[in-house]
Amino acid sequence: MNTINLIDPSKSDIRFTTMIFPDGQPHIKIDVESLLVLDHSAPARIFTRLSSANDLMLALFIKNTLDYQGFEKVELHVTYLMAARMDRVMLAGEPFSLKVIASILNNANFHRIFIFDPHSEVSTALIDKSYAVTNHQYVKDCLDDYFKKSGACNYCLVSPDAGALKKIHKLAQALGVEDVVECMKERDLKTGALTKFTTVASSLQGKTCFIVDDICDGGGTFIGTAKMLKEKGAQKVVLIVSHGIFGKGTSLENVDAVYTTNSFREVPDVVQMPIDNYL
Known part of the structure; x- marks a missing residue:
């Protein structure tokens, strides 16, 4: 073309x-x-x-x-x-x-x-x-890269909030992943403050949790979700986002690895997949 x-x-x-x-x-x-x-x-x-x-x-x-x-x-x-x-x-x-x-x-x-x-x-x-x-091929490539570097593991896909839920079930179906963890939070639209991070999962002992979402801006959603997942016993928390804004930097507490593309900008210090592989 x-x-x-x-x-x-x-x-x-x-x-x-x-x-x-x-x-x-x-x-x-x-x-x-x-x-x-x-x-x-x-x-x-x-x-x-x-x-x-x-x-x-x-x-x-x-x-x-x-x-x-x-x-x-x-x-x-x-x-x-x-x-x-x-x-x-x-x-x-x-x-x-x-x-x-x-x-x-x-x-x-x-x-x-x-x-x-x-x-x-x-x-x-x-x-x-x-x-x-869709992000399906991109997420598959991220998972493959992580497993190649870290080895096979007991893992799950994580939806960080209600907005990501519909997408992640379609993703799980496309990739053949059965273990999907649903998380919730509350956001004050006037202040942007995030509270009440919860999940329906009772225990995530020893699991590697891949949080999948479209955008990481300030990162508050993922910091709060990762903390809660670790409290539930998660061994590792990996963030996979399609669009990396990272307005407050790429260092996110309790997140062990970050994947993104260069869809929004070039992002140093994370694993970046080239966007022209997917569009």
């Missing part, structure tokens, strides 16, 4: 240069000579993060440029979708941010949009011609 890769330009079929104007506006110039040998009726792919407003604008500018150059089918492959967690109006006075982003993307009229492990099904419901790419 004819690709413009904004995460790793060396993997692009279409050559381009980017810059930021003094007023902060992103800009792109595509090398039109690199387009001459390409089939304009075949799909062209923009492979990018949408982590910021500038990322979004750059993707839209590229779509516009490819339209002018006569490409008939332009796809957007999104490694990280901004505002995906704001999939409703959380509190009075706050926006429905995901709906705003979806409206902008819909107006661009992409041929198709693929999103890696979006936060909820609301993303694909709001964005026209969009498709969720």
